[in-house]
Amino acid sequence: MLITKPYNRERAVEYAAKWAFSRNPIFYDYTGIGGNCTNFVSQCVYAGSCTMNYTPIFGWYYLSDSERTASWTGVDFFYNFLTGNKGPGPFGREVKKEELLTGDVIQLGKTDEGFYHTMIVVGFEMGVPLVAAQSNDAYNRPLDTYIYDFDRFIHIDGVRVIDPSTEDCFESVLNGIAIIPSYE
DSSP states (O other): OOEEEOOOHHHHHHHHHHHTTSOOTTSOOOTTTTOSHHHHHHHHHHHHHOOOBOOTTTSBOEEETTEEOHHHHOHHHHHHHHHHOOSSEEEEEEEOGGGOOTTOEEEEEETTTEEEEEEEEEEEETTEEEEEETTTTEEEEEGGGSOOSEEEEEEEEEEEESOTTOOOOHHHHHTTSOSSOOOO
16 A cells, blocks of 8 residues: 655755765766756655655666666656656656746756756745756756746655655765665
8 A cells, every 4th residue: 555755855955955066976977878867856856755666667766777767867758757656656747837846847848859858946036946957067047047948847746655664765865875775
């Protein structure tokens, strides 16, 4: 039975602040080979949820570069997972820009290439979302400084877990120690 718990937005933003301009060594860096933006946002969302979905192909998890789902690193796959997830892990829905909160996700698109960039909301300034991103590293960058043709906004509603007593991953992931902490 799945139990829903809140998504910890503060932890997602704290993770973004720590790693926006560097790379956490426990995750592969895809900068220069397709981009690291969705990988970085997945890391932030994981820091705020501490729950992965290990469903082959359609889940959302990262254990290593060779053991991950496309949704961990691919813009459209990430969107499809978050907005369609009925199993363990974070879940959300597309909303209007005015409904965004910190820790939510923005994706940008261009007419000739579709959606190409994923960012996490880390604050607001005069109603404008401030974002963190990688590949073109940014933190507290106003959304209106980007050049794009269309966008979509994903509000994370919560996190479904199988066992609510599962150990907390945050400190281990934030400090680059382990993706899934070991308590032996």
